[in-house]
Amino acid sequence: MAKKDPTDLTVEERLKTLYQLQTALSGIDEKRTLRGELPQEVDDLEDELEGLRTRVQRIQNEIDEFQKAVTQKRGEIIDAENSVARYKAQLDEVRNNREYDTLSKEIEFQSLEIELCNKKIREAQAKIEEKNQELAANQSVISERENDLDIKKGELDEIMEETRAEEEKLKEKVKELESKIDPRLLLSFKRIRKNARNGLGVVYVQRDACGGCFNKIPPQRQLDIKMHKKVIVCEYCGRILIDPELAGVKIDKPANPTEKKTRKRAIRKTSTASSKKAADANDME
Numbered sequence: 001m002a003k004k005d006p007t008d009l010t011v012e013e014r015l016k017t018l019y020q021l022q023t024a025l026s027g028i029d030e031k032r033t034l035r036g037e038l039p040q041e042v043d044d045l046e047d048e049l050e051g052l053r054t055r056v057q058r059i060q061n062e063i064d065e066f067q068k069a070v071t072q073k074r075g076e077i078i079d080a081e082n083s084v085a086r087y088k089a090q091l092d093e094v095r096n097n098r099e100y101d102t103l104s105k106e107i108e109f110q111s112l113e114i115e116l117c118n119k120k121i122r123e124a125q126a127k128i129e130e131k132n133q134e135l136a137a138n139q140s141v142i143s144e145r146e147n148d149l150d151i152k153k154g155e156l157d158e159i160m161e162e163t164r165a166e167e168e169k170l171k172e173k174v175k176e177l178e179s180k181i182d183p184r185l186l187l188s189f190k191r192i193r194k195n196a197r198n199g200l201g202v203v204y205v206q207r208d209a210c211g212g213c214f215n216k217i218p219p220q221r222q223l224d225i226k227m228h229k230k231v232i233v234c235e236y237c238g239r240i241l242i243d244p245e246l247a248g249v250k251i252d253k254p255a256n257p258t259e260k261k262t263r264k265r266a267i268r269k270t271s272t273a274s275s276k277k278a279a280d281a282n283d284m285e
Contacts, residue, residue: 012228014181015202015242019176022202027170029199031163038156046147056135063131066124073117073124080110080117113192125198185231192238202240204247213237 009017087107094100178186193201196212203211204224215236217225225232226243233240246251 007201009180009182010228011230012055012246014185015228015231017177017180017238018185018240019204019242019247020199021174021181021189022048022175022193024170024173025193026199028167028174031167034163035156035159038152038159040153042149042156045145045152049142049145049149052145056138056142059131059135059138060094063135064127066128066131070121070124070128073121077114077117080113083110084114137190166167188238192233192240196237196239200239203234203244204243204249210234210237210239210241212239217241 084107087103087110089240091100091103131173183188189201193199198212200212205211205225206214206218208222209216213234213236214235217234222233226239226245228243228246229242262267
């Protein structure tokens with residue numbers, strides 16, 4: 001059988017299909033609501049872990065840089081000590097005071113270089129110790145967050161496993177229904193649904209009011225809705241309005257107040273007539 005073109009559907013068929021689509025989407029929303037804040041919590045934990053791992057990597061890089069600096073300074077100390085030993089050996093061979101003063105200054109300079117290198121090494125080692133403590137603290141936090149993430153993922157997977165089959169069926173139904181709806185109307189419906197707080201883009205009239213925002217609908221507009229001749233939206237919230245019967249909802253009609261009033265009057269008249277008859281009977285006695 002050839003697939004019916006969405007543009008060939010009557011307004012009533014379009015509205016009915018839209019409401020079925022709304023029902024299916026609401027079902028999916030309900031399944032997702034069962035997950036609560038778990039998906040967001042999982043995402044937050046994953047983002048936090050990524051940030052912590054980046055921080056740990058940065059700290060490790062800093063530790064490596066300090067260790068390289070320590071190694072470099074130790075190499076400079078060895079070079080300076082060799083220079084001092086060489087200059088001291090040359091002191092025994094000097095021929096005048098000028099050479100002696102020059103060698104003495106070189107020995108003093110290299111000694112100061114050794115002291116400075118030792119100072120830089122102590123500072124770097126202090127930084128390494130500090131960074132190692134920071135690294136251990138962050139690794140401990142990472143371990144805790146990984147445990148939390150495993151627990152949250154387990155809970156989420158359990159809930160999703162329970163609802164996955166039904167949710168997949170609803171998604172298939174949504175695809176099928178969307179293919180039956182005119183693209184422009186479908187786009188409008190999705191935009192309305194996105195802006196609606198409760199995700200309802202199509203609602204039926206309840207007690208003469210919009211089923212979404214509960215503002216009163218004029219009688220003439222209600223009559224237009226029942227006629228199914230055109231797509232009508234709520235002038236307050238913008239949701240698409242349909243007749244309860246089209247949505248398959250039975251509305252209990254309130255009792256006719258005129259009928260109730262007439263019945264009361266009839267009872268009152270009967271009571272009056274009975275009293276009169278009793279009085280007449282007493283008079284006859």
